[in-house]
Amino acid sequence: MALLEVSNVTMQFGGLTAIDNLSTRVEKGEIHAVIGPNGAGKTTLINVLTGVYPATSGSVSFEGVRIDGLRPYERVKLGMARTFQNLRVFPSLSVRENVTVSQFCRTTSGVVANTLRTRAVVREEARVRDRVDEALNFVGLADKAGWPSKSLPYGQQRLLEIARAMATEPKLLLLDEPGAGMTLQETQGLGVLIKRIRDRGITVLLIDHKMRLIMTVSDVVTVVNFGKKIAEDTPAAVQKDPEVVRAYLGARGLRT
Amino acid sequence: MGIRSLSMKDKTLIGIILVLAALYPLITNSYMKFVLMTGIVNALLVVGLHFIFGLTGQLHMAMAAFWGVGSYAFALAVTRLSWPYWLGVFAAIVAVGLLGLLLGFPTLRLKGFYLAITTIGFGEIVRLILLNWAPVTGGVFGVAGLPRPTIGPLQFGKNQPFYYLLLAILALLTLAARMIEHSKYGAAFRAVHDDELAAEAVGLDPTRLKILAFVLCGVYAGIGGAMYASLMQYISPEVYTLERSQMLAMMLVIGGMGSLPGAIMGSVLLTFLPEVLRFLQQWYLAVYGAIVIVIIVYRPTGLWGIWVRATEWIATLLKRRGDTRGAA
Ligand SMILES: Nc1ncnc2c1ncn2[C@@H]1O[C@H](COP(=O)(O)OP(=O)(O)O)[C@@H](O)[C@H]1O
Ligand SMILES: [Mg+2]
Numbered sequence: 001m002a003l004l005e006v007s008n009v010t011m012q013f014g015g016l017t018a019i020d021n022l023s024t025r026v027e028k029g030e031i032h033a034v035i036g037p038n039g040a041g042k043t044t045l046i047n048v049l050t051g052v053y054p055a056t057s058g059s060v061s062f063e064g065v066r067i068d069g070l071r072p073y074e075r076v077k078l079g080m081a082r083t084f085q086n087l088r089v090f091p092s093l094s095v096r097e098n099v100t101v102s103q104f105c106r107t108t109s110g111v112v113a114n115t116l117r118t119r120a121v122v123r124e125e126a127r128v129r130d131r132v133d134e135a136l137n138f139v140g141l142a143d144k145a146g147w148p149s150k151s152l153p154y155g156q157q158r159l160l161e162i163a164r165a166m167a168t169e170p171k172l173l174l175l176d177e178p179g180a181g182m183t184l185q186e187t188q189g190l191g192v193l194i195k196r197i198r199d200r201g202i203t204v205l206l207i208d209h210k211m212r213l214i215m216t217v218s219d220v221v222t223v224v225n226f227g228k229k230i231a232e233d234t235p236a237a238v239q240k241d242p243e244v245v246r247a248y249l250g251a252r253g254l255r256t
Numbered sequence: 257m258g259i260r261s262l263s264m265k266d267k268t269l270i271g272i273i274l275v276l277a278a279l280y281p282l283i284t285n286s287y288m289k290f291v292l293m294t295g296i297v298n299a300l301l302v303v304g305l306h307f308i309f310g311l312t313g314q315l316h317m318a319m320a321a322f323w324g325v326g327s328y329a330f331a332l333a334v335t336r337l338s339w340p341y342w343l344g345v346f347a348a349i350v351a352v353g354l355l356g357l358l359l360g361f362p363t364l365r366l367k368g369f370y371l372a373i374t375t376i377g378f379g380e381i382v383r384l385i386l387l388n389w390a391p392v393t394g395g396v397f398g399v400a401g402l403p404r405p406t407i408g409p410l411q412f413g414k415n416q417p418f419y420y421l422l423l424a425i426l427a428l429l430t431l432a433a434r435m436i437e438h439s440k441y442g443a444a445f446r447a448v449h450d451d452e453l454a455a456e457a458v459g460l461d462p463t464r465l466k467i468l469a470f471v472l473c474g475v476y477a478g479i480g481g482a483m484y485a486s487l488m489q490y491i492s493p494e495v496y497t498l499e500r501s502q503m504l505a506m507m508l509v510i511g512g513m514g515s516l517p518g519a520i521m522g523s524v525l526l527t528f529l530p531e532v533l534r535f536l537q538q539w540y541l542a543v544y545g546a547i548v549i550v551i552i553v554y555r556p557t558g559l560w561g562i563w564v565r566a567t568e569w570i571a572t573l574l575k576r577r578g579d580t581r582g583a584a
Pocket of ligand 2: 044085
């Protein structure tokens with residue numbers, strides 16, 4: 001059984017078909033990349049998978065269970081987490097608080113217990129603090145925990161979004177162009193980070209434009225164009241696929 | 257834990273409560289003493305509003321309805337039903353808490369101005385019910401003969417003891433609000449305020465959190481409504497207007513959005529401002545409006561922001577004096 005099974009998903013906005021009858025399977029433990037030119041429907045795919053938009057038709061299963069009707073926060077609880085292509089850190093929260101709110105869905109204490117700050121709440125907070133420290137350490141932001149999140153440089157805000165997603169304790173992490181706006185050096189670090197995420201047993205669905213990143217880290221690549229899947233194979237095979245070269249990479253050929 | 261380890265906000269909160277405690281005997285005019293008491297009741301309401309408007313960022317413009325239902329639930333329970341005083345207060349809390357749920361469920365998928373307009377409509381409906389459902393609410397005549405409380409042998413019938421009881425309730429409810437604000441709920445409310453889509457993407461249920469904030473607001477408004485009724489000992493529908501809802505929201509904004517000390521400062525000072533400006537007669541509203549606009553435009557962080565700046569300024573001044581003395 002695949003971790004995530006996408007079956008004949010179509011997503012229309014008015015007359016525009018952003019995703020066109022797309023099917024794919026994301027296997028447990030792999031880094032599965034989705035590439036395609038701007039406007040191909042990659043972000044829309046993440047939005048459909050995470051429940052931001054209800055698909056016009058088709059179905060999505062996670063761990064063998066249909067999740068089509070679920071709200072985004074319900075999918076997070078099942079183990080799906082995401083980052084945003086256009087950064088969406090919580091601006092009025094500190095770096096630490098940004099990651100702390102991700103643990104909310106993994107805790108149970110109620111509002112009365114929190115008002116009284118019972119011993120159970122103190123214990124829960126200690127556990128949350130450990131998880132948050134761990135997530136911040138993991139992306140290398142531990143020393144900036146107290147910063148206002150908006151004062152982080154761009155590339156580090158992307159890392160913060162990854163830490164925030166990791167702190168929800170996901171089984172599947174969907175990254176929407178995590179390398180956008182990063183320096184070359186930061187991008188190399190990102191590749192290592194994504195592999196470390198996979199090595200922790202978290203499956204990764206990676207969307208990116210940066211060929212080098214995709215080609216070096218991913219196990220499987222799905223190529224989309226105009227919302228349609230046009231190829232799906234190992235990075236090496238996809239690079240040679242004539243239709244991919246024609247449709248997506250154009251006459252310039254493949255830059256790595 | 258010593259006082260030095262407390263945050264600036266916590267120290268200010270303690271300071272405000274102490275100043276309010278000292279203020280009452282210092283005010284000689286008995287009318288002004290009464291204004292101060294209404295200021296404390298307003299602070300109870302505004303601290304409640306802080307949950308939904310300040311932290312969660314929802315434009316709740318039916319605060320007067322919450323407050324009015326609290327007043328009437330208390331008043332009717334202790335007069336018509338002859339319930340004991342504190343059971344009447346409890347009835348007010350439950351009634352407004354439920355009202356928070358009732359308003360929350362259908363409306364909280366609405367955002368921004370849509371929510372504001374819906375809550376305005378809701379407030380008007382409640383006001384009209386209080387006014388026109390005369391067999392129950394007494395209509396325009398309101399409800400008279402409302403008691404002041406007793407706790408065991410302690411009597412709070414006179415204004416001075418009742419003032420200190422109100423202040424103790426405010427201190428307790430502010431402490432509770434501060435605990436919630438610092439808990440996971442506070443951060444979750446602010447995350448919803450910042451970005452609902454991102455909040456859902458990290459597993460928060462914005463609708464549930466907003467309803468929770470509404471219910472918390474309702475609990476505070478229930479207590480505030482009951483205390484107002486007990487303070488005045490008489491209630492009638494004409495005070496629970498949209499204008500009052502706006503005034504309460506204004507107190508929070510002027511105090512400094514999202515800060516508890518600001519909420520209390522804003523409540524007390526804006527309760528006094530009309531009294532202080534009364535000598536201006538017909539010019540009063542213009543000057544009042546001007547002061548409010550100046551604060552909003554030039555100090556968007558409100559009185560709390562001004563206070564933070566002032567203390568920083570005093571701290572550097574003291575430090576500089578200390579340094580020169582050291583050099584001499
Ligand atoms: N909410 C929306 N409403 C209308 N059209 C949208 C919406 N979101 C995306 N689209 C359209 O869907 C297409 C795919 O967009 P997107 O998924 O963002 O592409 P990509 O992420 O691959 O660059 C684009 O033509 C875009 O304009
Ligand atoms: Mg995109």
